[in-house]
Amino acid sequence: MVGAGGIGCELLKTLALSGFQDIHIIDMDTIEVSNLNRQFLFRQSHVGQSKAKVARDAVLRFRPNISITPYHANVKESRFNVDFFKEFDVVLNGLDNLDARRHVNRLCLAADIPLVESGTTGFLGQVTVHLKGKTECYECQPKPAPKTYPVCTITSTPSKFVHCIVWAKDLLFAKLFGDKNQENDLNVRSSDTANSSEHSEDVFECRKDEDIERYGRRIYDHVFGHNIEVALSNEETWKNRNKPRPIYSKDVLPEKQTKENGNKEKGCAADDVSAMVSLSLKNPQDIWSLVENSRVFLEALRLFFLKREKDIGNLTFDKDDQLAVEFVTAAANIRASSFGIPLHSLFEAKGIAGNIVHAVATTNAIIAGLIVIEAIKVLQKDNNNYRMTYCLEHPSRKLLLMPVEPYEPNRSCYVCSETPVSLEVNTQRSKLRDFVEKIIKAKLGMNFPLIMQGASILYEVGEDLEEDMVAIYAANLEKALSELPSPVTSGSVLTVEDLQQEFSCSINIKHREEFDEEKEPDGMLLSGWVEAPVDKDNNKPIGNDESTSNALPSGETLEGEKDDEIQETSEVVEAFTGKKRKLSEVSEVTAPDPSGPSSINQNKPKKLDIDDEADELIISDDWESLTKKKKL
Amino acid sequence: MDGEELTEQETALYDRQIRVWGADAQRRLSKSHILVCGLKGTVAEFCKNIVLAGVGSVTLVDDRVVTDESLPANFLILPHENHYNGKTLAEVCCDSLKEFNPMVDVAVETGDISTFGVEFFEKFDAVIISCCSLGKKKLINQKCRKLSKRVAFYTVECRGSCGEMFVDLQDYKYSKKKLEETIECQIEYPSFEEAISVPWRALPRRVSKLYFAMRVIEQFEDVEGRNPGETSIADRLGVLKLRKELCETNSLDESQIPDALLERLLTDTREFPPVCAIIGGILGQEVIKAISGKGDPLKNFFFFDAMDGKGLIEDISGPSTRS
Numbered sequence: 001m002v003g004a005g006g007i008g009c010e011l012l013k014t015l016a017l018s019g020f021q022d023i024h025i026i027d028m029d030t031i032e033v034s035n036l037n038r039q040f041l042f043r044q045s046h047v048g049q050s051k052a053k054v055a056r057d058a059v060l061r062f063r064p065n066i067s068i069t070p071y072h073a074n075v076k077e078s079r080f081n082v083d084f085f086k087e088f089d090v091v092l093n094g095l096d097n098l099d100a101r102r103h104v105n106r107l108c109l110a111a112d113i114p115l116v117e118s119g120t121t122g123f124l125g126q127v128t129v130h131l132k133g134k135t136e137c138y139e140c141q142p143k144p145a146p147k148t149y150p151v152c153t154i155t156s157t158p159s160k161f162v163h164c165i166v167w168a169k170d171l172l173f174a175k176l177f178g179d180k181n182q183e184n185d186l187n188v189r190s191s192d193t194a195n196s197s198e199h200s201e202d203v204f205e206c207r208k209d210e211d212i213e214r215y216g217r218r219i220y221d222h223v224f225g226h227n228i229e230v231a232l233s234n235e236e237t238w239k240n241r242n243k244p245r246p247i248y249s250k251d252v253l254p255e256k257q258t259k260e261n262g263n264k265e266k267g268c269a270a271d272d273v274s275a276m277v278s279l280s281l282k283n284p285q286d287i288w289s290l291v292e293n294s295r296v297f298l299e300a301l302r303l304f305f306l307k308r309e310k311d312i313g314n315l316t317f318d319k320d321d322q323l324a325v326e327f328v329t330a331a332a333n334i335r336a337s338s339f340g341i342p343l344h345s346l347f348e349a350k351g352i353a354g355n356i357v358h359a360v361a362t363t364n365a366i367i368a369g370l371i372v373i374e375a376i377k378v379l380q381k382d383n384n385n386y387r388m389t390y391c392l393e394h395p396s397r398k399l400l401l402m403p404v405e406p407y408e409p410n411r412s413c414y415v416c417s418e419t420p421v422s423l424e425v426n427t428q429r430s431k432l433r434d435f436v437e438k439i440i441k442a443k444l445g446m447n448f449p450l451i452m453q454g455a456s457i458l459y460e461v462g463e464d465l466e467e468d469m470v471a472i473y474a475a476n477l478e479k480a481l482s483e484l485p486s487p488v489t490s491g492s493v494l495t496v497e498d499l500q501q502e503f504s505c506s507i508n509i510k511h512r513e514e515f516d517e518e519k520e521p522d523g524m525l526l527s528g529w530v531e532a533p534v535d536k537d538n539n540k541p542i543g544n545d546e547s548t549s550n551a552l553p554s555g556e557t558l559e560g561e562k563d564d565e566i567q568e569t570s571e572v573v574e575a576f577t578g579k580k581r582k583l584s585e586v587s588e589v590t591a592p593d594p595s596g597p598s599s600i601n602q603n604k605p606k607k608l609d610i611d612d613e614a615d616e617l618i619i620s621d622d623w624e625s626l627t628k629k630k631k632l
Numbered sequence: 633m634d635g636e637e638l639t640e641q642e643t644a645l646y647d648r649q650i651r652v653w654g655a656d657a658q659r660r661l662s663k664s665h666i667l668v669c670g671l672k673g674t675v676a677e678f679c680k681n682i683v684l685a686g687v688g689s690v691t692l693v694d695d696r697v698v699t700d701e702s703l704p705a706n707f708l709i710l711p712h713e714n715h716y717n718g719k720t721l722a723e724v725c726c727d728s729l730k731e732f733n734p735m736v737d738v739a740v741e742t743g744d745i746s747t748f749g750v751e752f753f754e755k756f757d758a759v760i761i762s763c764c765s766l767g768k769k770k771l772i773n774q775k776c777r778k779l780s781k782r783v784a785f786y787t788v789e790c791r792g793s794c795g796e797m798f799v800d801l802q803d804y805k806y807s808k809k810k811l812e813e814t815i816e817c818q819i820e821y822p823s824f825e826e827a828i829s830v831p832w833r834a835l836p837r838r839v840s841k842l843y844f845a846m847r848v849i850e851q852f853e854d855v856e857g858r859n860p861g862e863t864s865i866a867d868r869l870g871v872l873k874l875r876k877e878l879c880e881t882n883s884l885d886e887s888q889i890p891d892a893l894l895e896r897l898l899t900d901t902r903e904f905p906p907v908c909a910i911i912g913g914i915l916g917q918e919v920i921k922a923i924s925g926k927g928d929p930l931k932n933f934f935f936f937d938a939m940d941g942k943g944l945i946e947d948i949s950g951p952s953t954r955s
Contacts, residue, residue, distance in 0.1 A: 401943025
């Protein structure tokens, strides 16, 4: 089993009850309070301990005679190689991120071990079975990557609350409290670039002997007042858009009031410091007014400098850091106010900023039951009866649990069918480093790549490399593709491998001069690796939430967060468009009618009748109306 | 909402589920009282789910003494003799369930609830029974229906790779948002007795065969005076004979209740843990919906068969209550 969280706890319990005797379980996380509403093997007293180990101990209490081996480790570690996976009869995933799922998928393919995949979000869930050569692999159908937003939307023209959150978290918070050496786009796109970049160095630093209150107001005025005025001066931008309004602290919070807030610290430890407590704002579900948000902004900033000075310069946003969440909420709300975007509560903001997946115990329990049923079939080599099962929130044709036959492997899948992909890139401008980070690692999901052109190795990562080779590779990273020792130009074919995943891929290079800054911010376009359509903001496969890195890539795109609407995912709908051939269609002599459900295939519906709008709005609107309580 | 706000502890613990159903629904859950009778694997799963969800209280009824037979599908029973020796199922499960959420009141009630009066049932918002005879199901359902407040009634049975769940919310009104508007919804549910009295011929053509099969076995146990779940493959001939009679009375073709299905149900009489998890999960969701007033509850039967993998809702109701 990979994962001992929401699905993992339910799965381990059901496996043990069902008679499985030898289970290994890998999980890198430790237990948090927010897990306890569904990860029932854990108790309050276990907070901070390894999930894999505690889960094992808990299950042994009611099944003492089975063997459970826990690994408190990241499944991407090199010890979990193909030989490791070959020891098992079946692999069961209970993961929460795309990256790890792809990694395990490749290892299972390389080891030729069956994989049962699963995911849940709220009331939705799914279970899929993957057997090399017989069914699709996990990557045969495109999985949408986490949403990203163009830089200018974040820095200049936000239109949604999530844009304000990304600004507050990845720009402002990072600038004030994070690594000072990190590139930061906070002041870009003003019409007076030269002046402002110099000016900005002074602005964000606290001056010697500067009063913290004064400093806070100065920052406030700079980002919500001055920067907005500068943006407004560029008429072009606002031709077809609503103009933002600059906000200055003296207009929102006349001087006297902030001094009254002063001294409510009760000698609490650095960890417990909270602006909400200090300002007596009790309910995280309340939507604060502009005045309240401004107070929180200033108070949170003040508390960081007063009580957590040591952290400043080292911080990355952590959703469990109360003060950070308060600051980001307030900052995002003030910016939203400026741009006429609806404000949100701390509870909502935290969910967006922290990429929180909403989750309940019941869905995980159902999915765990379905996983075990498939796992048993795998052990029995019951090849004709494997199923993908979808757990729906609203019934479709009376079905809440909808079984579907697995599909044949996708012949164009670059992972399991070894089809080459193509890359359009400006070979004279783009560096090898960009190629490695944005394409090889981010898009193709390789962790330790080896890149070759013919017999020349352009780049590799490894433990036993000679020093001079390491130096050459480091130098190569900074070169443009066409300037590499073995030049990469239009028509080049690169072979990229990840030795741990035992996965190899060919990339055909095609030179292109220009790229659209907004639509193709990376300056590279990969095809043959088909990305799912990004027509809605939250098209993630069920159960993929966390962006795996908090650090921004060097300036060009910003990782987006989960939209605050909760929506059905595209993957469920995709499964029913009937475009791919299912296993049964191969073995039957007469092909079933693809235009609609026939009486033969009544239990294999081709189209999913989801009343999309109703489904989407019921939970989210209701939830919003319940949580929107404006204070007078 | 003064004094009724969720505590800081509740907000922290329930964060992930509040993001699913909202703080208001969570508050309603925390004030609810659930009665559970018949503690086998599926119901154990259900209890775990609602305790985690944060209901106000769960009252457990099952005076059967724990034996080795109780162990297989019930993870609430720890297999150390001194843990369960002499204790009843309710007592042992109570101890385990308390651990899952200290904020939920879990208690044991002894005795046969068929003999309990109206005042007893009025304390609850939902009653769930399992492992009981047809007569008892009808009786308890009736008691729930006679109260001045609505008490939701549920039954579950799992046999081998199959499971059945029944819901009776009586006259259920709730509201939901659809495209900026709030719509008022109303669903009328038949009682268990009313539902199973609907002539088979009057039911929609493609009703799950499992519905009929469960009714045959249920009738068999009733007529032969068997304890629930005791019918086995040894009774095959008797069961097939009863099927024939029932089909004739109902003008239903016998092929609608296949031999193979009945035989499966008679052979695998013990609960299958994955099915317990699935049915226990669906039941948990339904009870949460009914108590919180959020979400469309299912009407009125749910079936799962691991053989075909379908989790299916059937509306078994007479013309007056058909939705």
